[in-house]
Amino acid sequence: xxxxxxxFLSVFCLSLALGQVSYSIPEEMPKGSxxxxxxxxxxxxxxxxxxxxxxxxxxxxVEYIGLNKDRxxxxxxERTDREALxxxxxxxxxxxxxxxxxxxELFRVTVEITDINDNSPSFTNPEKRFEISESAVxxxxxxxxxxxxxxxxxxxxxxxxxxPTDNFALKLENDADGTKxxxxxxxxxxxxxxxxxxxxxxTAIDGGEPQMSGTMQIFVTVLDANDNxxxxxxxxxxxxxxxxxxxxxxxxxxxxxxxxxxxxxEVFYAISTSKRQxxxxxxxxxxxxxxxxxxxxxFEKANNYIMGVEVVDSGxxxxxxxxxxxxxxxxxxxxxxxxxxxxESILEDSPPNTVIAMLSVNDPxxxxxxxxxxxxxxxxxxxxxxxxxxxxxxVTEVTxxxxxxxxxxxxxxxSDEGVPSLSSxxxxxxxxxxxxxxxxxxxxxxxxxxxxxNNTPGLSIFTVKATDSDWNQNARVSYILEDSSVNGVPVSSxxxxxxxxxxxxxxxxxxxxxxxxxxxxxxAQDGGSPPLSSNxxxxxxxxxxxxxxxxxxxxxxxxxxxxxxxVPRSADVGYLxxxxxxxxxxxxxxxxxxxxxxxxxxxxxxxxxxQNGEVRTIRQVTDKDAVKQRLTVIVEDNGQPSxxxxxxxxxxxxxxxxxxxSEFTDFTHDKEYNENLTFYLVLALAVVSFLFITCVVxxxxxxxxxxxxxxxxxxxxxxxxxxxPPRYSDTLGTGTLPHVYNYEVCRTxxxxxxxxxxxxxxxxxxxxxxxxxxxxxxxxxxxxxxxDEPDSPLEPLRVDGLKKFRERQNTLAIGFMFLI
Numbered sequence: 147x148x149x150x151x152x153x154f155l156s157v158f159c160l161s162l163a164l165g166q167v168s169y170s171i172p173e174e175m176p177k178g179s180x181x182x183x184x185x186x187x188x189x190x191x192x193x194x195x196x197x198x199x200x201x202x203x204x205x206x207x208v209e210y211i212g213l214n215k216d217r218x219x220x221x222x223x224e225r226t227d228r229e230a231l232x233x234x235x236x237x238x239x240x241x242x243x244x245x246x247x248x249x250x251e252l253f254r255v256t257v258e259i260t261d262i263n264d265n266s267p268s269f270t271n272p273e274k275r276f277e278i279s280e281s282a283v284x285x286x287x288x289x290x291x292x293x294x295x296x297x298x299x300x301x302x303x304x305x306x307x308x309x310p311t312d313n314f315a316l317k318l319e320n321d322a323d324g325t326k327x328x329x330x331x332x333x334x335x336x337x338x339x340x341x342x343x344x345x346x347x348x349t350a351i352d353g354g355e356p357q358m359s360g361t362m363q364i365f366v367t368v369l370d371a372n373d374n375x376x377x378x379x380x381x382x383x384x385x386x387x388x389x390x391x392x393x394x395x396x397x398x399x400x401x402x403x404x405x406x407x408x409x410x411x412e413v414f415y416a417i418s419t420s421k422r423q424x425x426x427x428x429x430x431x432x433x434x435x436x437x438x439x440x441x442x443x444x445f446e447k448a449n450n451y452i453m454g455v456e457v458v459d460s461g462x463x464x465x466x467x468x469x470x471x472x473x474x475x476x477x478x479x480x481x482x483x484x485x486x487x488x489x490e491s492i493l494e495d496s497p498p499n500t501v502i503a504m505l506s507v508n509d510p511x512x513x514x515x516x517x518x519x520x521x522x523x524x525x526x527x528x529x530x531x532x533x534x535x536x537x538x539x540x541v542t543e544v545t546x547x548x549x550x551x552x553x554x555x556x557x558x559x560x561s562d563e564g565v566p567s568l569s570s571x572x573x574x575x576x577x578x579x580x581x582x583x584x585x586x587x588x589x590x591x592x593x594x595x596x597x598x599x600n601n602t603p604g605l606s607i608f609t610v611k612a613t614d615s616d617w618n619q620n621a622r623v624s625y626i627l628e629d630s631s632v633n634g635v636p637v638s639s640x641x642x643x644x645x646x647x648x649x650x651x652x653x654x655x656x657x658x659x660x661x662x663x664x665x666x667x668x669x670a671q672d673g674g675s676p677p678l679s680s681n682x683x684x685x686x687x688x689x690x691x692x693x694x695x696x697x698x699x700x701x702x703x704x705x706x707x708x709x710x711x712x713v714p715r716s717a718d719v720g721y722l723x724x725x726x727x728x729x730x731x732x733x734x735x736x737x738x739x740x741x742x743x744x745x746x747x748x749x750x751x752x753x754x755x756x757q758n759g760e761v762r763t764i765r766q767v768t769d770k771d772a773v774k775q776r777l778t779v780i781v782e783d784n785g786q787p788s789x790x791x792x793x794x795x796x797x798x799x800x801x802x803x804x805x806x807x808s809e810f811t812d813f814t815h816d817k818e819y820n821e822n823l824t825f826y827l828v829l830a831l832a833v834v835s836f837l838f839i840t841c842v843v844x845x846x847x848x849x850x851x852x853x854x855x856x857x858x859x860x861x862x863x864x865x866x867x868x869x870x871p872p873r874y875s876d877t878l879g880t881g882t883l884p885h886v887y888n889y890e891v892c893r894t895x896x897x898x899x900x901x902x903x904x905x906x907x908x909x910x911x912x913x914x915x916x917x918x919x920x921x922x923x924x925x926x927x928x929x930x931x932x933x934d935e936p937d938s939p940l941e942p943l944r945v946d947g948l949k950k951f952r953e954r955q956n957t958l959a960i961g962f963m964f965l966i
Contacts, residue, residue, distance in 0.1 A: 168239075168256040169220070173228035174264060178221055181211055181257060184244065185218025188253055192218050198246035202255075205484050205506055210240055211257055220255070228259045229296035236298055243506075245487055250501050252486075252534060263301035263354025267293040270422070273363040274348075276330075277462040280338045281371025287317065288330040289418060289456055289466050293350030293360055304353040308346060314366075316348075322382075322452055322468050330364070338368040375463030376404040376413040383455075383469040385437075389445040390476045397428060397471055400435040402457035409460045418456040418466065428471070430455060437469065445475040446510035477515040477564025483507050483572045486537070491577035494548040503540040503574055504533070507560050515564035523557045530558060540574070548578040549615040582620040582674025586612035588682040595650065598689045599658040607641065610648040610682060612670035622673035623648075628681065632664040641686065643668055650684065658690040659731050692736040692785025698793040700727040710798040713775075717767045723752065723797055726759035728781045730789075738784035744792065745778040752797070754779050761795060771799050 169182045185192055194200075195215045202213050202220075212223035232238030237258050244253040269291055276288055295303040306328055308316045313336060317329040328348070336344075346364035351357055378400060385398035404411045415435040417424065427441035428451070437455075451471040458464040488503035509516040520538050522530050529543045540556065554576045561569035588610060595608035614621040625648040630637045642651050648668070664686055671679040701711075701724065711724040730737040741759040746752055751771060753764045761777065775797035782790040 166254040166256070168258065170258040170260055171222075171226070172260050172262050173226050174262060175222045175226060177223065177225070181220035181222065183218060184213070184220050184255070188244070190218070190246075192216070194246070198248055198251070200244060200246050202242055203245050203486050203506070204240075204242040205508075206482070207242075209242075211242065211255075213244070220257075226259050228261050228298075229265065231259060233296075234298065243486070245504075247487060250487060250504060250539075252504070252537065254534065261298045261301050263297055263352060263356075263358060265296040265301075266358035267295040267303050267350035267352055267360040269293050269348075269350070269360060269362040271362065273365065275365045275367065277367045277369050278332070278336060279369045279371045279461045279463075280336045282332050282336060282463070284332055284335060286332040286375065286463070288314075288332070288462075289464055290328040290330050290348055290364070291362060291418065292325060292328055293362075294422075295350070295352050295360075297352060297354065300353040302352055303350055305351050307349045307351065308364075309349070310346070313344060314346065321454070322470075327454075327466075336368045342368050344368070369461060374405040374410070374459075375465060376402045376457045376459045377465045378402045378455075378457060378467040381467060383467060384472070385469065386472045386474055387439065387443065388474045388476055389443045390478055391439055391443065393439055393441070395439045397437040397439055398469060399437065400430070400455050400457075400467060400469065402435070402465060402467075404459045404463070406459065406461070412460045413457050414459075416456050416458070418454045421453075424451060424453045427451065428453060443473050445473045445512065446479065449473050449475070449512075475512045475515055477511055477562060477566070477568055479509055479511050479515075480568045480570040481507055481509040481518045481520075481560040481562055483520075483558065483560055483570055485572065485574070488540075488574055489576065491579050492542070492546070493579045493581055494546045495581045495583065496542060496546065498542055498544055500542045501539050502528070502542065502576055503556075505530075505538045505540065505558060505572075506536060507538060508536050509562050511562060511564060515562055517563045518560050519563070520558055520560040522559070526554055526556060528554070528556055546578055548580045548617065549584060551578065552617075553577045580617040580620055582616055582672065582676075582678060584615045584620075585678035585680045586614045586623045586670035586672050587680060588612045588670060590682070592682060593684045594687060595684065596687045596689050597652060597656060599656050599691050600693060601652055601655055603652060603654050605652045607650045607652055607686065608684070610643075610650065610668050610670075610684060612648070612680065612682075614672045616672065616674065620672055620674040624671050624673070626669045626671060628667040628669050630666050632666070633661070637664070637666040640664065641666065650686075656688045658688045658733065659694065661688060662733075663687045690733040690736050692732055692783060692787070692789060694731045694736075695789035696728045696730045696739055696781045696783055696791045698726065698728045698781060698791055700725070701793065701795060703793060710796040711761075712798045712800060713763065713767060714801050715767045715769060715771070715799060716801070717763055719763055719765055721763040721767075723761040723763065724795060726754070726761065726779050726781065726793055726795065728759065728791065728793075730783050732783065732785065736783055736785040740782050740784070742780050742782070743777060744780045745776075747772060747775045747777070751775065752777055761797075767799060773799050775799060 167182075167184065167187050171179075171181055184190075185195060192215070195213075195218055200213060200215055202209060202211060204210075208224055210222070210224045210226050212221050213219075214221055226240075228238045231240070238261075240257040240259065242255055242257075244255055245251075246253075271291055274291055278286075278288070293303055293306070295301075303326070306316055306318065306326070308314060308330065311333075313332060313334045314330045315333045317331045319327045319329070321327045330346075344366040346366060348362045348364055349359055350361070351359045379402065380400075383398055383400055387395065387397055400415060402413050402415070404413050414432045415430050416432060417428065417430050417437075419425070427439065427443065428437055429440050430437045435455075435457075450473060453469050453471070454466055455469050456464055456466045484506040486504040486506050489501075492500065492502055505520070507518055507520060509518050520530050520532075522528060522540070527542060527544045527546060528540060530538050530540050533539050538558075540558065556574045556576060557571055558574070559569055559571040561567050589612070593608065593610055597605070597607050610625065612623050612625070614623055624645045625643045626645065627638060627641070627643040632640060638653070640653055640656075642653055643649070644651070648670075650668075665683055666686075667681050667683055669679050669681050671677050713721065713723050726741055728739055728741075730739060739759075740756050741754045742756070743749065743752065743754040748771065751763060751765060751767070752761055752775070754761055754777075759779070759781070761779070777795040777797060778792055779795060780790050780792050782788050
């Protein structure tokens with residue numbers, strides 16, 4: 147046993163090259179015995195074995211060898227019986243693979259199982275009987291059963307011995323199957339009268355240490371003379387049979403002849419073999435010599451069989467021949483597909499050629515029947531490619547996109563080249579993990595929303611919506627209002643955006659007359675890391691409400707002065723007396739104005755244009771018409787509800803100023819309780835003179851101040867941006883002031899902050915009468931305050947102070963001349 151112990155302990159590495167390592171171990175090693183240090187032999191670190199989840203892959207075979215990842219060694223895991231594993235096949239080896247993951251690696255491992263002398267030779271039959279004629283000649287041969295020894299090599303069957311050797315001797319010849327053909331040769335003539343029964347002992351001895359043996363009893367019965375032995379027609383027979391042939395199929399027929407006659411010439415056939423498997427597959431008709439199939443053939447287990455056939459005559463003489471049966475392969479095996487390793491999921495941004503699975507494919511058939519080609523289903527971004535012999539890797543072909551497909555069902559189909567071809571398939575499911583590679587996308591490239599002015603603060607205006615084609619946290623969208631300003635005011639003072647819903651709320655109430663529209667940008671940001679975002683422009687349009695009443699620009703209404711429009715008594719029908727000019731700061735239909743005559747001294751004399759506010763005569767003026775005519779005109783807008791304003795138009799029907807003065811003087815005296823006209827005229831002249839001098843001084847002072855400011859500005863080297871005020875007109879076409887009213891701009895080189903506008907009224911026949919200087923002064927002061935007020939509705943008609951004042955002075959001077 148010492149050599150077995152040494153062989154058990156001496157496990158050595160035969161070769162290590164190109165990812166393959168081989169070991170040799172004796173059979174029957176106890177479980178837990180070390181086969182070899184695989185980590186050292188492959189140059190692998192123990193950490194790599196653990197991190198790579200190293201494991202042994204044997205396919206469908208029993209896992210005789212196991213892996214200890216902590217020590218990096220291979221251990222005996224199951225009993226290894228060489229005879230059960232390989233039978234007579236030499237060398238006997240176990241083939242398996244060592245699999246590593248992350249990254250995926252494959253190593254082929256071969257462990258050769260060497261034989262130990264654990265089986266003694268044995269005979270199929272414990273005894274054999276011969277009936278030999280006494281006339282048997284010297285040298286007659288008698289075929290003996292072969293002993294069976296499952297061991298191989300020196301441990302296998304080595305020699306035979308026969309005892310006693312008085313009449314017979316052993317003769318050993320090499321047979322075609324590599325075994326020894328055992329024959330008993332007659333070396334001394336038999337004499338039935340001396341010995342009718344001869345017992346012999348055949349001993350089979352192996353070459354193991356210690357030697358083991360087996361015996362068979364031979365009983366020889368000596369018969370009367372039969373001096374001719376049967377002989378086969380052919381020294382060797384060869385036959386072919388398909389592996390899928392049914393039971394009872396005739397394989398071949400052997401034939402032998404015997405020159406004897408009678409009972410001595412009758413021959414009987416038998417299969418003589420040392421392999422039990424043959425007796426389970428074939429049988430021979432002892433009378434005809436026909437060999438038939440009684441079992442199931444499998445080319446993948448054995449592609450040929452060699453059997454010995456013996457013929458014996460009635461006298462016990464025999465001969466033997468050899469029958470070789472070749473098994474023809476049939477494509478009866480589908481390719482076997484085994485999943486060695488696979489990934490359950492993969493990131494969508496994984497690079498091409500990323501390994502997602504490793505498959506082991508084999509077909510036990512031969513030639514073209516065993517050639518296998520594997521393909522996968524079409525229209526998926528994967529490909530299959532061969533690795534080592536019988537191994538395939540499934541890899542990505544392009545970069546994946548989870549937004550196109552969240553998972554793939556990959557069907558691998560392997561087909562052989564047999565006729566007809568056989569195939570098998572396996573389906574792998576691969577989940578695609580999300581990566582934040584898509585920014586949020588708004589439903590529109592830009593948004594426009596409308597809100598009616600005078601809204602309540604906090605009112606929901608509009609909702610922006612963005613979607614993200616990613617998944618889970620990467621698709622969670624938040625909305626952020628980007629910093630910007632509107633007319634110098636932060637946009638956050640106007641609107642706010644809900645971070646979760648994208649709802650835009652008004653922060654305060656809007657006024658259409660102050661701001662008509664504004665725009666800002668909203669950013670949509672996802673929850674990925676790093677986050678991705680996109681922007682969209684939102685424009686808010688303020689819609690007008692009818693919250694402003696019309697304002698009358700002309701004729702100007704004052705507290706005490708009288709503005710009279712003169713109509714000559716020769717005026718024809720349709721004579722343009724004056725025109726009521728009004729504006730409405732609202733827009734749209736809220737600013738559409740209509741004019742109506744509410745009251746009049748003589749309603750049959752005048753009419754007012756509904757759309758243009760023109761006051762015209764509707765009949766011929768006569769001498770009977772009163773000089774003083776008072777018209778009340780109401781101006782209404784088109785809003786819902788509508789708003790209105792009234793204006794009083796004084797009309798003087800006369801051909802000359804004295805006539806008008808006399809009528810209006812009486813009227814004024816009645817109204818002002820007949821105050822002293824002379825006193826007021828003198829007072830008015832003094833006030834006008836004082837105002838004139840004051841205005842001259844103010845204008846000169848302003849000119850000097852502006853000149854000095856311009857000199858400072860020019861010396862400062864600052865860029866000068868000229869300012870050109872627009873004409874007063876509604877650019878949207880919704881204003882109420884006709885375009886025939888033109889305004890001129892008068893500027894100097896240092897007028898950067900002011901502008902001067904001159905208006906040309908539609909009627910020049912205006913008489914301003916005020917018997918009291920106090921009334922005249924009040925009217926001048928009122929008109930000046932209206933023109934100078936920055937928020938006044940008359941701001942578009944502002945005029946230069948000096949020029950306007952001079953026009954007023956000239957008008958007053960004319961009035962005073964008439965009064966005098």
